[in-house]
Amino acid sequence: MRPEKQYLVDEAIARLSASDFVFLMNFTGVSVSDAAELRASLRACGAEYHVVKNSILNIAAKERELPDLSEVLEGPTAIISGGDAVTEVAKAIVDFLKTRDRSDVKIAVMDKKLLSKDEIEALSKLPNLAGMRAQMLSLFLIASAQGILNVLKAKSEKEEA
Secondary structure (H helix, E strand, O other), X not given: OOHHHHHHHHHHHHHHOXXXXXXXXXXXXXXXXXXXXXXXXXXXXXXXXXXXXXXXXXXXXXXXXXXXXXXXXXXXXXXXXXXXXXXXXXXXXXXXXXXXXXXXXXXEEEOOEEEOXXXXXXXXXXXXXXXXXXXXXXXXXXXXXXHHHHHHHHHHHHHHO
């Protein structure tokens, strides 16, 4: 492989290695100002948006041992990776695409598993990690308080009897 091409493959591998997930997006009809808007919203999540040649992306995906992406690698492709919260990145992408008719998410790979467009949209509706932790904590607190009340109620009923 020519050094120039190997450099591009190495860059694509670095992008794919930036996180446990990657979104592949069709960027047809995305203007420069739209791309700048998307990049800004992704930057807030710690993610990046890069346009990659399909042949280069296919080679990089095989080297990273990702599932076969060849059937979705048609037309212009951008990869979105990086960031810690996959839900926040998915939300930024879905929000961006709501107003764009011609661009679309092709597919996503998370933990080496393919996610469909519907799964990506469902992922975007989940709370982020901090939100999930808060929900779990509130469940534990409510359950603990309810458990203590049940014990006290049972003890008082036993003493009355």
